[in-house]
Amino acid sequence: MTQATQETVPPAKKRGGGQRPTTPPIPPEFQAAGIMKLDSPELVQILKDPGATLFQRAKACMRLAQVGAQEAVPALAALLSDQRLADYARFGLAPIPDPSVDDALRGALKKVKGKLLAGVIDSIGQRKDAKAVDALAKLMYHADAEVAQAAVAAIGQISGPRSAEILLDGLKKTKGPLRAAAAAAGLVSAEGLMASGDRKQAFALYDVLSRMDIPRPVRLAAMHSTIAAETALGRPR
Amino acid sequence: MIERAEAVTRRQFARTAAQAGALAAAPMIVPSSVLGRRAGAVPPSDQILFGGIGIGNRGMSSVACILSYKDARFRAVADVRNERRELIKSTVDKRYQNSDCAMYSSHEELLAREDIDGVVIATGDRWHTPMSIIAAKAGKHIYCEKPCSMTIQESQALAEAVRRYGVVYQAGCQRRNGKNFVFAMELARGGKLGKLQTLHCNAGTGTTWPPITTHDWLPAEPEPAKEVVDWDRWLGPSPWRPYNPAYVQGRWRGYFDFHGGGILEWGSHTADLCQYANDADDTEPVEYEPKGENTTPYFIYCRYANGVKLVHRDSGWLGLGTCSVRFEGDNGWVETGDTGKIEVSENLKSELPPPEQGNAFNLTLHYHWRDFIECIKTRSRPRSHATAAANTHIGCHAAYIAYLLGRRLTWDPAKQEFVGDAEANRMRSRELRPPWRLV
Numbered sequence: 001m002t003q004a005t006q007e008t009v010p011p012a013k014k015r016g017g018g019q020r021p022t023t024p025p026i027p028p029e030f031q032a033a034g035i036m037k038l039d040s041p042e043l044v045q046i047l048k049d050p051g052a053t054l055f056q057r058a059k060a061c062m063r064l065a066q067v068g069a070q071e072a073v074p075a076l077a078a079l080l081s082d083q084r085l086a087d088y089a090r091f092g093l094a095p096i097p098d099p100s101v102d103d104a105l106r107g108a109l110k111k112v113k114g115k116l117l118a119g120v121i122d123s124i125g126q127r128k129d130a131k132a133v134d135a136l137a138k139l140m141y142h143a144d145a146e147v148a149q150a151a152v153a154a155i156g157q158i159s160g161p162r163s164a165e166i167l168l169d170g171l172k173k174t175k176g177p178l179r180a181a182a183a184a185a186g187l188v189s190a191e192g193l194m195a196s197g198d199r200k201q202a203f204a205l206y207d208v209l210s211r212m213d214i215p216r217p218v219r220l221a222a223m224h225s226t227i228a229a230e231t232a233l234g235r236p237r
Numbered sequence: 238m239i240e241r242a243e244a245v246t247r248r249q250f251a252r253t254a255a256q257a258g259a260l261a262a263a264p265m266i267v268p269s270s271v272l273g274r275r276a277g278a279v280p281p282s283d284q285i286l287f288g289g290i291g292i293g294n295r296g297m298s299s300v301a302c303i304l305s306y307k308d309a310r311f312r313a314v315a316d317v318r319n320e321r322r323e324l325i326k327s328t329v330d331k332r333y334q335n336s337d338c339a340m341y342s343s344h345e346e347l348l349a350r351e352d353i354d355g356v357v358i359a360t361g362d363r364w365h366t367p368m369s370i371i372a373a374k375a376g377k378h379i380y381c382e383k384p385c386s387m388t389i390q391e392s393q394a395l396a397e398a399v400r401r402y403g404v405v406y407q408a409g410c411q412r413r414n415g416k417n418f419v420f421a422m423e424l425a426r427g428g429k430l431g432k433l434q435t436l437h438c439n440a441g442t443g444t445t446w447p448p449i450t451t452h453d454w455l456p457a458e459p460e461p462a463k464e465v466v467d468w469d470r471w472l473g474p475s476p477w478r479p480y481n482p483a484y485v486q487g488r489w490r491g492y493f494d495f496h497g498g499g500i501l502e503w504g505s506h507t508a509d510l511c512q513y514a515n516d517a518d519d520t521e522p523v524e525y526e527p528k529g530e531n532t533t534p535y536f537i538y539c540r541y542a543n544g545v546k547l548v549h550r551d552s553g554w555l556g557l558g559t560c561s562v563r564f565e566g567d568n569g570w571v572e573t574g575d576t577g578k579i580e581v582s583e584n585l586k587s588e589l590p591p592p593e594q595g596n597a598f599n600l601t602l603h604y605h606w607r608d609f610i611e612c613i614k615t616r617s618r619p620r621s622h623a624t625a626a627a628n629t630h631i632g633c634h635a636a637y638i639a640y641l642l643g644r645r646l647t648w649d650p651a652k653q654e655f656v657g658d659a660e661a662n663r664m665r666s667r668e669l670r671p672p673w674r675l676v
Binding site for chain 1: 373374375376397401402403451452453454455456476477478481483488493659660663664666667668669670671672674676
């Protein structure tokens with residue numbers, strides 16, 4: 001460790017830790033404590049109530065992330081097309097361990113657009129819904145760059161042989177930022193294949209990602225991953 | 238990381254050789270500073286170039302370190318607030334006596350610069366993991382302020398991305414390199430305390446952020462022009478809420494969308510030191526039991542698989558400063574904090590080092606930054622590397638979840654899930670607002 005000297009140590013600065021500046025009081029309409037104690041049936045009622053405010057529905061979504069179950073899915077899914085509430089709806093849906101969530105997200109792929117579509121795709125990727133991978137393969141070529149990038153990322157997260165096939169095909173057909181995103185997604189997909197024991201497919205993906213026409217950070221990562229996997233003590237012999 | 242020499246075509250070689258031939262015809266004057274021949278000079282080719290993203294008051298401490306080093310330069314700043322961009326630029330330009338510091342309203346432009354080797358990420362907490370992943374994907378080395386993550390899943394994604402791209406990552410958990418803390422940790426690791434029994438980490442005091450965050454919103458105010466404050470970018474991965482200047486002025490802590498609460502705020506420093514003392518950088522505690530309401534005092538009793546206990550507590554310290562830690566073994570104990578003072582059991586008093594001269598807090602940050610810079614040069618892992626930071630934060634998030642639920646939880650480090658507690662497992666992650674994601 002370099003010995004500190006007067007020339008190298010920055011001058012002392014006044015510390016401001018430990019004190020909270022004053023903030024404006026929270027208005028009653030923005031106080032969430034009551035909603036955050038409710039159970040699922042009451043929260044679903046709030047979502048369905050046309051008189052509920054944006055704040056109330058947003059917080060109902062967040063509480064449903066903790067306590068929601070299958071019966072909350074329709075009310076949450078109905079908000080996936082709401083400009084302000086779509087992200088809150090995904091927040092509430094994503095942790096619910098019921099296949100109806102995946103059905104709802106897949107169903108929303110054809111109903112929403114733009115950022116909302118990108119968000120739905122992100123949640124599909126989070127849940128690693130393999131049933132969506134062919135729909136995502138089409139969205140990979142969407143005219144909206146945000147949607148296309150979300151699609152490649154989700155395909156990478158889902159991983160598996162079909163994901164690898166789609167990404168390899170995408171690397172031939174795309175260019176620029178989308179191709180860079182496909183390459184990055186390829187790394188994620190390859191890791192998933194390696195973890196599931198499909199070394200052959202993983203190495204095939206790493207081999208393509210190691211080529212000179214791949215962005216440098218991905219290329220180096222692919223080469224490093226190949227060497228690490230080939231030399232790991234726990235590798236199959 | 239292994240690098241392969243890039244293939245050069247014959248045409249490229251011929252073109253380069255012709256250019257070199259043309260240059261060779263002209264007299265060449267090379268300043269001695271370029272060759273590092275002036276005493277103390279570092280050739281520009283050996284300088285590590287940094288950019289800063291979201292440099293607020295805390296980030297300025299890191300920028301000040303960079304500005305004081307001969308082997309590093311600060312080249313660019315990206316911030317959603319134009320007043321911060323201009324302040325950082327004027328500070329940097331004044332130091333270097335030029336006008337070279339570039340300003341960007343978006344991080345993308347900064348990260349696209351091939352000359353930038355590394356970045357300082359000093360945004361609000363909500364951005365720490367997504368921005369670190371974006372920087373890793375761009376091949377940049379990363380110094381990121383703590384807390385490093387908002388959830389258990391973010392902690393995992395952070396470690397995966399850094400490992401995947403092979404960049405050097407240093408979390409802003411600078412006390413890992415502070416001399417008094419290093420002394421205490423080495424007493425524990427080296428066996429001088431005997432078999433470790435209990436590690437204590439300061440979980441904050443009653444005057445700072447309580448453990449549990451709020452879901453409230455501040456009153457809505459008109460959004461400023463985008464070129465003044467880009468509110469959408471400021472929110473980043475957090476869900477939309479109406480604008481209020483207090484958030485942007487630094488008063489975002491305490492809100493669920495932006496902050497992990499007091500346990501993360503303090504534990505990212507203090508529990509982190511306990512992790513290292515217990516040689517537990519690759520794991521986290523397996524049991525968490527909270528005691529106390531959302532006020533002071535409160536305790537969270539944790540236990541590692543190796544039997545060592547970890548206690549998050551906000552009271553009962555010896556007054557050695559903020560971020561205190563105490564390590565107890567069956568052969569003695571040590572306690573220290575941000576004042577730099579160290580107290581030990583009677584039998585260990587002969588081990589005490591002489592007091593460090595100078596401001597302990599500033600020196601600690603300087604040592605941490607030197608550690609990071611040397612590791613960039615050598616491609617080693619710095620003291621607060623991504624895996625260590627990730628596991629510290631997973632432990633703190635688990636402690637917070639136990640505290641929030643008000644019940645004992647068991648954590649499986651191998652499976653990265655809570656055992657038999659679906660409600661707790663649902664709290665391991667949260668959705669991000671597009672286009673920000675964790676891959």
